[in-house]
Amino acid sequence: MRFLSTRSRAETDLVDAVMQGLAPDGGLYVPDALPRFAPDEVRGETLAEIAAEVLAPFFAGSPLEGALPEICRDALDFPVPLKPLVGGKLAVLELFHGPTAAFKDVGARFLAAVMERALPIAGFDSARPVTILVATSGDTGGAVAAAFHGRRGIRIGVLFPKGQVSPRQQHQLTCWGGNVRAFEVDGSFDDCQAMVKAAFVDPSLKARHRLTAANSINLGRLLPQVAYHAAASLWHFRAHGDAAGFIVPTGNLGNGVASIWAKAMGMPIREVVLAVNANRTIPDFLATGDWQPRPSVRTLASAMDVGNPSNMERLRDLLPDLEDLRAAVEAYPVDDEQIEKQIAQDAERFGEVWCPHTATGFWVYDHLPAPRRSASWIVCATAHPAKFESIVEPIVGRAVDMPPALAELLERPTASIALEPTAAALAKALDEWPYRI
Ligand SMILES: *Cc1c(COP(=O)(O)O)cnc(C)c1O
16 A cells, blocks of 8 residues: 655655654655445454454555564554443443553554564664654653653654643653653643654754654554554444444544544444544534634643644545535534533443543533434543543542553653753754663
8 A cells, every 4th residue: 555645645655654754745644545344344353353454455565564463463462442331322442451541552552563663674773763753742652652662773752741741641751761751841732743843844853863753643553543443343333233433532633533534444433523622623623614723722631632633634635525524523622621520420320430531522422412322322431540630539539540550650760851842952952862772
């Protein structure tokens, strides 16, 4: 398969698209055509098996083609359970059983498994490392750091907005050392993202440090997310005989695009509904047809605080016509007060504690018109509530148990480097980072 930039339509192959992250023209890579499956064509049962089948067309013709099943087994080695909630019609897809307890572990681990195998193919020698830059609003950086920590030939620079991630998130960003550096930026997530984008379009800096990206813009992160939407839809379809609707909490639109791609690939997904927080760029665009990116506002669902969702470029590439886009996807904003109420209500109703991001999805479910609510729905749970204990524990009035992997990380010492929110500050920090791998 060939991959095209959303901007110039310049073409490349899978290994190059993954190693570059962002296309040289600033666009995002998309497949030249999405493959299509009939639901009963896919035979696999586990996530790793289904991923190997539905992602095979993306790897076709690549030197990594034969390694795909092994990459899937390596990367997707933790449970991703689809848990029924009420009478089998409503289910939650728990995406938070990986090393850093959020769905981003899925994409980060897959990308790490792909890159490790792609480096020698792409002609990189291990004497000079590749540098991965990640702008994070909370979860991406920890997941990427965990997935790549200790891998030879790759170093990781994580940029996070000062004071805008939860204490436990911050710990997961700053506890690595070795080939991982955490940069605490005196600005917003959008500033962090702009700094990374600026670094990529500086040809000299890019070449000096062999920069590559691991954000949700990297195709290698998006593909396994397509796979879990596919797997969950197939599990539901096989058990109940109907196509479930998906409710997807989203911010930068990675998880949202993954769900929409899975549907476009013929997976049994009835419809896709996006839940966003008070950052309303996406629902406002669907309502007015006017794309108005804006500075992000802070919310309780901080990993979704994105005012200029990058992956919109991929969505508009798939569905350039506004009416087609409106027919394919809905999006609803959920504010902080509604998030808090939803967490309290569902702790009573289901005995389940949601993280603030997941709560936006359940709020959207509860506010669908009653006839629509009676259909089958799958809500994606994007993080474990223990990552946001300072928000959820006062609401539910009890402590939430911490997953053991997370508890282990939180024992490690931390370190970070303060940065001004400018491209120049990042360039200087990279140049001052000694190659010691
Ligand atoms: C990143 C993140 C989101 C939003 O993901 P997108 O890929 O931007 O859609 C939602 N919830 C959590 C917990 C996250 O970490």
